[in-house]
Amino acid sequence: MRFISKYRKHRFASPLLLLFALFGIGLTFSVASATEAPKTVDAAARSTLIAEGQQIFLKGCSSCHGLNAEGAGVAPSLIGVGAASVDFVVATGRMPMQDMSQQAMRKPPVYNEEEVAALAAYVASLAPGPRAYTNEEIKWERDGNTAEGGELFRNNCAMCHNFAGQGGALTQGKYAPTVMGVEARHIYEALITGPQAMPVFSDKIITPQEKLSIIKWIKSAESEPNLGGAPLGRVGPVTEGLLVWTLGLGLLIGVAVWLTAKAR
Amino acid sequence: MSKELEPLADPGLPVHVNRKADTDPIAAKRAERQVAILFSLSGVGTLLFIYSFFFIKDDVFIFLPIMGTTNAHQLGVGVGVAMSLLFIGFGAVHWAKTLMPDQEVIAYRHEMRSEEKDRQDLVATAKEGAAAAGLGRRPLIKRTLVAAAGLAGLPAVILLRDLGPLPGNSLNETSWARGTRLVTDPGDRPIKPSDLEVGAVAQVMPELAPGKKRKLEDIAKDAVLLIRIRPSEFQLDPERLSWTHEGIIAFSKICSHMGCAVALYEQTTKHLLCPCHQSTFDVTRAAKVIFGPSARPLPQLAITVNSEGYLIAKQPFSEAVGPSFWERKS
Numbered sequence: 001m002r003f004i005s006k007y008r009k010h011r012f013a014s015p016l017l018l019l020f021a022l023f024g025i026g027l028t029f030s031v032a033s034a035t036e037a038p039k040t041v042d043a044a045a046r047s048t049l050i051a052e053g054q055q056i057f058l059k060g061c062s063s064c065h066g067l068n069a070e071g072a073g074v075a076p077s078l079i080g081v082g083a084a085s086v087d088f089v090v091a092t093g094r095m096p097m098q099d100m101s102q103q104a105m106r107k108p109p110v111y112n113e114e115e116v117a118a119l120a121a122y123v124a125s126l127a128p129g130p131r132a133y134t135n136e137e138i139k140w141e142r143d144g145n146t147a148e149g150g151e152l153f154r155n156n157c158a159m160c161h162n163f164a165g166q167g168g169a170l171t172q173g174k175y176a177p178t179v180m181g182v183e184a185r186h187i188y189e190a191l192i193t194g195p196q197a198m199p200v201f202s203d204k205i206i207t208p209q210e211k212l213s214i215i216k217w218i219k220s221a222e223s224e225p226n227l228g229g230a231p232l233g234r235v236g237p238v239t240e241g242l243l244v245w246t247l248g249l250g251l252l253i254g255v256a257v258w259l260t261a262k263a264r
Numbered sequence: 265m266s267k268e269l270e271p272l273a274d275p276g277l278p279v280h281v282n283r284k285a286d287t288d289p290i291a292a293k294r295a296e297r298q299v300a301i302l303f304s305l306s307g308v309g310t311l312l313f314i315y316s317f318f319f320i321k322d323d324v325f326i327f328l329p330i331m332g333t334t335n336a337h338q339l340g341v342g343v344g345v346a347m348s349l350l351f352i353g354f355g356a357v358h359w360a361k362t363l364m365p366d367q368e369v370i371a372y373r374h375e376m377r378s379e380e381k382d383r384q385d386l387v388a389t390a391k392e393g394a395a396a397a398g399l400g401r402r403p404l405i406k407r408t409l410v411a412a413a414g415l416a417g418l419p420a421v422i423l424l425r426d427l428g429p430l431p432g433n434s435l436n437e438t439s440w441a442r443g444t445r446l447v448t449d450p451g452d453r454p455i456k457p458s459d460l461e462v463g464a465v466a467q468v469m470p471e472l473a474p475g476k477k478r479k480l481e482d483i484a485k486d487a488v489l490l491i492r493i494r495p496s497e498f499q500l501d502p503e504r505l506s507w508t509h510e511g512i513i514a515f516s517k518i519c520s521h522m523g524c525a526v527a528l529y530e531q532t533t534k535h536l537l538c539p540c541h542q543s544t545f546d547v548t549r550a551a552k553v554i555f556g557p558s559a560r561p562l563p564q565l566a567i568t569v570n571s572e573g574y575l576i577a578k579q580p581f582s583e584a585v586g587p588s589f590w591e592r593k594s
Contacts, residue, residue: 151450155467159527159539170530171537171544171555194463197530199491204459205448205466225325225333229342263283263361 046121053122056115060096069126074100081193082129083120088189091116092182102173103196130192138184143209144216152206152214160198164234165221170197180222184215277368285362295362302355309347316340435591436584438470438485438516440565445471446490446514446575454574455490457510463531466490467517470577485585487517488565489527490575493534497548504550507566507578514565515551516585519543521558523587536562559588 007013057069064075071077078086089095090111094104111119120132154163160176162168167178174197179187191211194200206214232239284291322337331339399406445454449469460466468488472478495511507513519526519538526545528537535554536545543556551562563585566578584592 148450155449156527159525168539170528171533171535174530174532176528194531197532199529199531200461200464202459202461202464202466204453205455205464207451210451225335226331227335227338229334229339230331259357262281263285263366 049118049121050125052115053118053120053125056111056119057122060110061119064097069123078123078126080127080129081123083124083132084130084189085193085195086120086123087116087132088186088193088195090119092186094195103175106177130189133185133188135183135185138188138212138215140184140212140215140219144212144214146213146216146220148210149213149215149217152210153217156201156206157214162235165218166234168235179218182218184219187211187215187218277370280368283362283366292363295358299355299359299363302351302358306348306351306355309344309349309351311344313341313344313348316344434481435586435589436593438581438585439482440470440486440488440577440580442577442579443570444577445570446488446567446577447471449487456573457492457512457569457575460490460492460512462492462494462511464492465527465529467527468514484523485518487525488514489517489529489536490514491529491536491547493547497534499549501550504564507564509567509569509575512567512575513547514567515545515547515562516565516581518562518586519558520560520562520585521556521587526562 057065058067061069064072065078066072066075069078071079089104091109091113093107093109096110097104098107109116117132123129124131153165157165157179160168160170161179162176165179167176169175176198188211190198191201191206191214192203201211203211232243285295286292316337316339320337320340322335324336325333326336326339327333328339394400446468447454447470449467452469452472454471455466455468466489468490469478469483470486470488490512491514492510492512495508498505498508498511498513500508515526515536517525517527519540521538521541521543524538524540526536526538526543528539529535529547530537534547536547536551537543538545538556538558541557543558544554545551545558545562546554550564553559553561563581563583565581567575568578570576
């Protein structure tokens with residue numbers, strides 16, 4: 001004890017003490033989180049999550065989808081759509097819908113990630129359906145093949161989402177949204193659930209590995225530089241034609257006027 | 265009431281207005297400088313082209329507003345050539361407009377016909393030449409020359425044969441036959457009905473014999489779209505219903521209008537759209553045309569399952585797939 005009292009007032013005492021304390025906290029935390037790592041969601045925690053999700057559902061969703069998610073009128077039944085659907089439509093902000101128009105559009109999400117997880121757990125508890133994924137689970141960088149993904153994209157996706165993934169129009173105000181800047185897990189979930197007008201791409205038709213390839217191609221298209229100058233939205237002949245008919249022809253008319261004008 | 269109309273007097277040319285450069289030496293000097301600058305800009309463009317071509321690597325990208333990230337090599341080459349050609353033109357036009365003489369000049373038209381004597385001389389010369397060649401006296405030469413000239417035209421016709429074999433019946437046929445398995449495209453995996461959920465689609469091709477490669481002209485005819493909906497949603501006649509399997513229906517993907525790949529499928533409305541001209545087909549009513557320029561439904565492929573449970577074609581397509589052609593039967 002004399003030792004402590006002797007050096008108590010030493011000028012290195014407090015920084016050293018702080019260092020020890022920080023080290024101690026760090027150690028405890030690493031041990032604690034290491035024991036937590038193989039996380040098994042026990043039944044109790046899961047049922048709380050479902051209960052939370054039900055509360056959110058009753059407040060935010062039940063006015064259209066019904067008190068038991070059975071659907072009513074234009075709002076479809078959510079029984080059996082699975083957590084993947086919920087994660088896709090809620091985490092991308094499509095649900096809750098902004099208005100009752102043809103299509104729910106992407107907007108900043110209303111619920112945070114925990115609330116989305118709770119909602120997904122509740123809907124998944126109603127009937128089995130495709131599960132939700134995390135971005136870490138979708139290992140497109142490791143398992144995807146860009147060339148294969150490009151072939152799959154051109155054959156299965158390009159007709160609606162445009163050859164460069166910019167999206168395109170469907171009928172009566174519906175549209176295929178752009179796939180640029182979409183999180184990997186949401187692309188994956190859209191493929192397995194077929195949200196809104198999009199069809200389902202089953203795992204036997206496009207294997208999970210092939211889905212990763214599609215995601216990898218989309219990500220490579222996102223970062224692709226423009227080889228030929230201005231990309232004009234990468235929508236092909238529409239903007240190119242518009243530019244030629246307005247700016248191009250305008251320039252030619254201007255030159256023609258200049259050619260025939262008398263010099264002063 | 266007749267009143268002689270006076271012919272209008274020839275108003276003559278408007279008074280010539282001198283340009284500034286015609287009268288003012290300072291303006292003339294300025295115009296000269298402007299033309300020189302335009303020509304120099306063309307030179308700069310050519311130098312930019314040469315520099316970009318040789319010294320900018322083709323993997324260098326630069327960021328430009330509006331353009332975005334752009335390949336510097338191609339941008340330099342393109343802008344360089346455009347400048348070098350465009351500014352020669354601009355300079356020449358500016359030169360002609362400001363400095364070259366612009367006095368109005370009258371040039372009278374003359375008769376185009378030659379003098380009578382020249383015309384008769386020409387005819388005489390031609391007759392003299394023909395007589396000297398003796399065409400009239402030697403009919404054998406005349407006839408063989410005509411025959412040789414006629415035959416020499418034949419190769420031009422015969423070369424048309426190189427455009428390829430005649431189509432024959434190939435427009436009416438596809439690779440689909442009784443028992444051909446449906447395989448995924450790409451991937452070439454056979455499909456079981458359980459692989460498709462309700463609302464799912466699959467792009468399929470006929471299965472190939474092992475070791476064979478798919479030809480482009482076959483892909484253009486064989487592509488099929490597989491769609492699964494709830495069987496209760498079909499509004500088909502009994503024959504067409506028997507061509508489906510547990511809610512799975514198969515249509516040719518080649519549009520009956522102009523041959524584009526019809527594959528925009530809206531799961532909600534069960535409509536199939538062609539991206540080229542917006543022909544819309546109703547899947548529940550055997551691809552009946554409900555909008556757009558297409559004249560007939562998409563041909564439906566009759567499908568069933570084989571003993572191993574894989575989807576197969578029940579029979580070949582009952583009609584020619586794709587757009588109309590002269591010899592098409594229906």
